[in-house]
Each structure stands twice: as C-alpha cells, then as structure tokens.
Amino acid sequence: MSDNATASTAAPTTDATKKVLRLDNVVKRFGDNVVLDHVSFDISQHEVVALLGPSGSGKSTLMKCVNMLERVNDGQIWLGDTDITDPRVNQDKVRRRIGVVFQQFNLFPHMTVLNNVTLAARKVFKWDRDKAEEKAMGLLKRIGMDQKAREYPDRLSGGQQQRVAICRALMGDPELLLLDEVTSALDPMLVGEVLEMVSELKDQGATILMATHEMSFAHRAADRIVLLRRGKIAENGTPADVMDNATDPETRAFFHSYDS
Ligand code: ADP
Ligand code: MG
Numbered sequence: 001m002s003d004n005a006t007a008s009t010a011a012p013t014t015d016a017t018k019k020v021l022r023l024d025n026v027v028k029r030f031g032d033n034v035v036l037d038h039v040s041f042d043i044s045q046h047e048v049v050a051l052l053g054p055s056g057s058g059k060s061t062l063m064k065c066v067n068m069l070e071r072v073n074d075g076q077i078w079l080g081d082t083d084i085t086d087p088r089v090n091q092d093k094v095r096r097r098i099g100v101v102f103q104q105f106n107l108f109p110h111m112t113v114l115n116n117v118t119l120a121a122r123k124v125f126k127w128d129r130d131k132a133e134e135k136a137m138g139l140l141k142r143i144g145m146d147q148k149a150r151e152y153p154d155r156l157s158g159g160q161q162q163r164v165a166i167c168r169a170l171m172g173d174p175e176l177l178l179l180d181e182v183t184s185a186l187d188p189m190l191v192g193e194v195l196e197m198v199s200e201l202k203d204q205g206a207t208i209l210m211a212t213h214e215m216s217f218a219h220r221a222a223d224r225i226v227l228l229r230r231g232k233i234a235e236n237g238t239p240a241d242v243m244d245n246a247t248d249p250e251t252r253a254f255f256h257s258y259d260s
Contacts, residue, residue: 013046014044014046014047014223015044015045015046016044019043019078019080020043020044020045020080020175020176020207021043021066021078021079021209022041022043022076022077022078023039023040023041023042023062023066023077024075024076024077024078025040025074025075026038026040026062026065026072026077027072027074028062028065028072028073035058035061035231036061036062036065037232038232039058039062039075039231039232039233041236043207044207046206046207047207048206048207048208048221048222048224049208049210049222050210050212050222050224050225050226050239051211051212051226051228052211052215052218052227052228052254053227053229053234054254058228058231059181059228060181060211063209063211065077066079066084066098066176066178066209067178068084068091068094068095072085079094079097079098079175080175082094092124095124096125096174097174097175098174098177098178099166099169099171099176099178100169100177100178100180101162101169101177101179101180101182102180102181102182103180103181103182103185104184104185106161106165107153107161107164107165107168108153109152109153110152111152111153112149112150112151113148113149113152113153113156114133114136114149116153116168117136117167117168117171118132118133118136118171119168120168121136121171121172125171136149136167136168137149139170143163143167143197145160145163145164145167157190158186158187158190159186159187159190159193159194162182162183162186163193163197166182166197166198166201175207177201177208177209178209178210179198179208179209179210180210180211181212181213182194182198182210183195183212183214184212191214195214195221198210198221199220199221213258215243215255215258218239218243219239219243220239223238224236224238224239225242225243227242227254229254234248234250234251235248235251
C-alpha cells in the first residue's frame with residue numbers, strides 16, 4: 001500500500017446492484033432518548049460513505065448497531081443477504097464479516113504489534129499461527145510497518161497504532177469496514193498518515209462506513225455523505241451536493257461551523 005504501489009491501478013467502481021449494508025427504518029432508543037429515528041440508507045460494494053453529524057447525533061450508536069454491540073428497537077439492518085436484526089442470527093458470524101476500528105484504545109499494550117494483529121484471527125477464525133502471521137506481515141508490509149512487528153504499541157506513534165489497528169480489522173478480508181472517528185484522538189500531525197491509508201483502502205476497493213469530523217477528507221474521499229441530525233438522516237448525497245450546494249439552512253450552518 002505504501003509508495004504508490006497501487007497508483008497505477010484504477011479503483012474498482014461502485015457496484016450499485018450489490019448492497020453490502022442496508023438500514024431500513026432503524027430505530028434505536030436509550031430510555032426516552034430516541035437516538036436513531038427511522039434511519040434508512042444503504043452502502044454499495046466498493047463505496048465509501050462518510051457518516052457526519054454533530055457530537056451526540058448517533059454516529060457511534062449506528063455503527064454499534066451494525067456491529068451488533070447494540071440491538072435496534074425497530075427496523076432492519078441487512079449485511080448482504082443477512083438480516084442481522086433477526087434474533088436468530090449468529091452474532092459471531094456477522095462480526096467476522098465486518099472490520100471495526102474505533103477512536104482509541106484499539107491495541108493491547110502488553111502484546112506486540114504482530115500479536116495484536118493476529119490475535120482475533122487465531123482465536124476467532126481459528127487460523128494457525130503461521131497463516132495468521134503471514135497474512136498480518138503482508139498487511140503490515142503494505143503500510144511499511146513490517147519492521148515494527150515485534151515492537152510493543154507504546155513504541156509507535158498514535159498514527160502508527162491506528163494504522164496497525166486498521167490492519168487488524170482487515171485480517172479476515174471484511175465485506176465492510178467501520179471506522180469510527182479513527183483520527184479524532186490523534187495529534188494533528190499524525191492524522192494525515194491514517195487518512196492516507198483509508199484512501200488507499202478505497203482505491204483497493206474496500207467498502208467503508210466512516211464517522212469523521214475531517215471534513216476536507218470526507219469531501220475528497222467519500223463517494224457519499226450521510227448527515228445525521230436529531231436522529232434522522234438530514235442529507236444523503238454526493239459531497240458536492242451535501243457539502244457545497246446544500247439548500248437546507250441547518251446543513252449549511254453545520255458545514256460552516258467547520259470552516260476556519
Ligand atoms: P455520536 O457518535 O454521533 O457522537 P453517540 O452515538 O455516541 O453519538 O450518542 C448518541 C446519543 O446516544 C447521545 O445522546 C448519547 O448520550 C446516547 N447514548 C449513547 N450510548 C448510550 C448508552 N449506552 N446508554 C445511554 N445513552 C447512550
Ligand atoms: Mg461517536
């Protein structure tokens with residue numbers, strides 16, 4: 001992935017006939033607090049969707065529902081052909097099809113980079129050590145981190161740690177990658193290298209749902225912007241339509257608040 005290794009290959013184009021994720025009237029409440037209020041949208045194969053919205057608008061909750069860390073109160077979520085909101089669904093099988101990276105605390109401090117990346121593959125997928133390490137080293141090499149495989153996370157910068165966490169999420173070749181504010185805890189200097197990695201994954205055809213406050217990155221890298229506001233989808237369209245040409249005053253005010 002480093003050094004323009006993929007620069008000459010065209011990114012796979014979005015296949016609108018293949019829906020990787022589909023939310024259909026999803027409702028999620030915490031007590032009286034309706035966090036997701038009949039939310040519907042879908043993500044096609046190879047599509048990168050930026051999930052935007054003010055703090056507390058439900059971005060993380062939505063991702064947790066997709067990853068089955070939270071149960072929805074109503075509506076359906078489909079991962080490919082699987083209704084993951086069906087109570088009979090096998091949660092472990094669903095989780096194996098999704099790669100997840102959060103804002104912080106992604107790596108175990110007492111384990112080497114290599115063990116962090118291989119742990120889930122060995123424990124959950126039951127891969128043997130050789131297979132897991134071969135895959136992990138290949139992923140680390142692509143981001144120029146194979147030399148750090150035997151280091152502990154505290155020897156790495158925050159940006160390197162997040163890139164390692166993304167490698168771990170890629171171990172099982174997930175159908176969908178969920179990135180929840182993966183650069184929010186980083187020093188501004190380290191944000192770029194992580195976003196660069198996300199761009200490269202997009203170029204390689206990954207299907208990504210990412211919550212972010214990096215507006216210029218969302219504009220550049222996302223195929224589509226989904227904007228959450230008070231539990232509802234306020235906007236769902238191209239970056240140009242939603243970020244540059246929105247007519248809704250609240251939408252315009254939201255993006256203006258990020259202008260410096
Ligand atoms: P965002 O990621 O967009 O900042 P969140 O999904 O974290 O928003 O939170 C949306 C709303 O849901 C907030 O009002 C938050 O307080 C509430 N919330 C999130 N998780 C829980 C929980 N486990 N219990 C109760 N309320 C929660
Ligand atoms: Mg959040």
